[in-house]
Amino acid sequence: MRIPLNFFIKPLAPLLLCLFLYLPTHAQTYSPPGSPGFGDRIRYGGSIGLGFANNFFSATLAPSAIYQVNPYFATGVGLNFSYASEKDFYKSTIIGGSLIALFTPIRELQLSAEFEELNVRRNFENSLGFTDRSYWYPALFLGAGFNSGPVTFGVRYDVLYDRDKSIYGNAWIPFVRVYF
Template structure:
C-alpha cells in the first residue's frame, strides 16, 4: 500500500510541476522555405524546400530543411532530393550570416542512360534581413563542377520565415 501511495504521489507531483513549467519551444520555432517554378523553351523546373528553424535568441538560430527539385529539358530529366542543417547568426538586426550543410541525392536520366549519385555542399552566406525576409548570396566551399547540379559555387539567398 505504501508503494501505491508513493507512486501516486510521484505521478501527481510530476503532473503539477509539468503544468507549471510549460515549454515555450514552439513559440521559438519559425517555419518557411522556398518554392521555385521555371518554364520555358522545352524546359520545366519545379523546386520546393520547407524549412524550420529554432531561435535560441535574437541572434542565433538552428534549423533543418528538406528539398526536392524536378527538372526536365528535352531528353534530360532529373530528380534531386536533399536534406540540410542550417545555422543563422544575426550580429545586427538587418545582417544575417549563414552556414548550411546539405546532402544532395541526384537521379538523372539522359535519353536511355541514367546516373544516380550523391554529394555534399557546404554553403557560407551573408544576407540583408528585413522582418521575415532575407536577401543575399551564399558560396559552396565544397563545390565540384562535375557533380553539382548548379553551374556556379555562388547562388542567391531568398529566405522567408513566419
C-alpha cells in the same frame, strides 16, 4: 547485534551533499511567466520555384524550420525536392535535406552556414550517348545577407563546389530566405 547509525549515514553523506548542491542550481533555470516556450521559438519557411522554357520544365519545393535559440542565433533543418526535364534530352530528380545555422550579430546582417546533402538522379535519352547517373552530392554553404524582418536577401558560397557534380551552375548563389 546492533548496527551503529554511523554505518548508514557515512555512505549516504556524499549522495546527500550532491543532492543539496543540485537543488540550488536547478532552481536557477526558472523561466518567468510570459517567456516564449519551445513552440513559440519555431519559425517556418522555405522556398518554392517553377521554371518554364522551350521544352523545359523545373519545379522545386524546399520547406524548412528553424528554432530561435536566442535573439542572435537560430538553428534548424530543411528538406529539398526538385524535378527538371527537357523534352527528348533528360529528366532529373533531386531529393535531400539540410542543417541550417543562422547568426544575426546586428538586426540588418544575417550570417549563415548550411550543410546540404542531395541525392541526384539524372536520366538521359539513350540515343544521345550520355550515361545515366545517380549519386549523393554534399554542399556546405557560407553566406551573408541583408535582414529585413522575416525576409533576408543575400549571397552564399559553396565551399565544397564540384563543377561536374553540383546541381548549381556556380559556387556563388544568391538567395532569398523567408521565415514566419
